Amino acid sequence: MIVEQISIFIENKSGRLAEVTQALGDNGINIRALSLADTSDFGILRLIVDKTDLAKNVLKDHGFTVNKTPVVAVAVPDHPAGLAGILRILDAGNVNVEYMYAFVERCGGSAVIIFRFDDHEEAIKVLLNNNVQVLEGERVYNM
C-alpha cells in the first residue's frame, strides 16, 4: 500500500531543476508526479518515478542529496467535495497530513492524490476502514 517517493534537496539557483530532470531522462526514468516546496534559499523536490531506486542512485551520482520517503496514493472521487470527504475521514481518524499533491493521470473515474502523513500506517488503516481506495505502489509507478 506504500508508494515510495524520492525527495531531492535543491538550492535556489538557476538550472538545478533542469539538471535533475535531465539526469532522470538520460537514464530512461519517467516522472509520474511531482511537487516542489520552496523557501527563499532552497527547495525540496518530491517525485514519484517509475524506477525509484535507479532514480535515487542516478541523482546521488550527480551530487544531489536524495532521500526516500513512504507516501500514500489515494483514489479520490472526481466530483465536487470528493477530496473534502477524504480529508474529513482523515481528520476524524486523527491523522495528520504533512503535505499532498495531485497525480496527472487518473485511475478509472478517480483522481489520484499523493499524501504524506506523519503516520502512514495509521492513515492507511483509517482510509481502508472507510472504504477509500488506496493504490498499490506498482500500480502508481506504471500508471
Add this chain to the structure above:
Amino acid sequence: MIWNDDFETLPREAIEALQFKRLKQTLERVYATVPFYQKSFKDADITPADIRSLADLPKLPFSCKQDMRDNYPYGLFAVPLDQIVRIHASSGTTGKPTVVGYTKRDIDTWSELMARSFAAAGATSQDVIHNAYGYGLFTGGLGAHYGAERLGASVIPMSGGNTQKQMLIMKDFGSSVITCTPSYSLYLAEALSEAGIKHEDLKLRIGILGAEPWSEEMRAEIETNLGIKAIDIYGLSEILGPGVGIECIEAQNGLHIWEDHFIPEIIDPVSGEVLPYGEKGELVITTITKEGIPMIRYRTRDITRILPEPCICGRTHVRLERLSGRTDDMLIIRGVNVFPSQIESVLCNIDGVEPHYQLIVDRDGNLDTLEVQVEVNEKVFSDEIKVMQRLNNEIRKQIKDLLGITCKIRLVEPKTITRSEGKAKRVIDRRKG
C-alpha cells in the same frame, strides 16, 4: 584637552626612565609571584636582574593568549584573590574565556587612562556621555563608564542594543558623546534618518569608536551621517580593556599609547624579531603598572606600526597606526570576536551535520553580517520543509547562544563548498577591499 599634563607631555628621556623603573618593579613582582613567569624566564635562562635597560626588553620571552587559557582562570594573577576587586573575561575559541582581574589600583589606573582618552578625544566634564558599549564581562561598558565618571562627565549607562530607546534617550537626554562600535554608530545613523531625526536635532558631537577594525572611508561616512568627529580607540582586555590607546582630536592620525603604563614593541610575527619604529608588524605590549594580571611582552596579534614623530597635540607618547588586521583568523563581527572553530564546534554538536561549512562576512548597509553556509547531507535532509527549517533555526540559535550574534544560515547542496587540500578556506570576508 590634555587630562594629565604631568604625564602626557613628559619628555622622551623621562618617559623612558619611568618605563624602566616600572618595568623592573613589574618583573621582580611577577618573578616572585607568578609560576608561569618563573618558568618562562627560567626556560629563557633569564632573571629580572639581567634586564639592565629598556634595550634588554627583547631578551624576555613572549606571552600570548594561549598562556592565559593554559592558566585558566586565575593562574596568571600576581596577587591573591582578596586583592582583586573586579573580574572581566573575553570570549575564547574553545568556549573557555580568558580571564583578567583588577586590583583597586588597577581600576583607578584604568579610570585615569580612560579619562585621558576621553579628554584626548575632545570630551570634557560638560559632556553627556552615552555609553553604548556592552556592560558585563566585556570590558567595554564598565571601562568607558569609569573613565567618563573620572572625567566628570554625565554618563548614561546605555549598554548595547534597543536602538529605538537609544535614539529616544540620545535626543531627550542631550547625549553629546557616544561610545560604541563603529558599525553600530553607522547603524544608528541609519535608524535616526529613518525615524526622521536629523543630526542637527541632536547634541551629538563626538563618537569614541572601537572594538573592531574600521577604515578611513568608514570614518568619513560616520562623520557625515552623524555630524560628529569620530575617534578611534584601542584596547584589549588582556592588557587593560578600552583606553590602551586613543587618537587625539587634534590630529586624528594614529593612536597615542599611554607609555607611562605600557611599553609597545613591534615584532615580525613569524621570526619574533623586534622591528624598528615605523615598520609594520605585530604589536607586543608589556604592562608596567598593572597589579592584578601583569602581562610581559604580550603578543596582541594586532598588526600596526609605531609612529614616533611628535604630534601636534603636544602629547609625547608614541602613536600606533590604525590597526590594519589580526595575525590569526579571528573575525570581529559587530565587535564580537568570532573564530571559525567556534562555528565548527556548534555544527559538530548538531546530530548528523558534517563540518562542511563556510562563513561569509559582509556588510549590509553599515552592519556586519555573517552567513553560515552548511552542506545538507542525507542524515539531516528531510522531505518536509518544516524539518529543514527546524535544523536551520537550531544552528542559528546555538551560534547565537555561544557567540551572542545573530547570523543567517544558508543550507547548501553537498560539495558546493570548495574543498581544499591542507588548510580549508573557511572564511570569505567581503568587508575588505
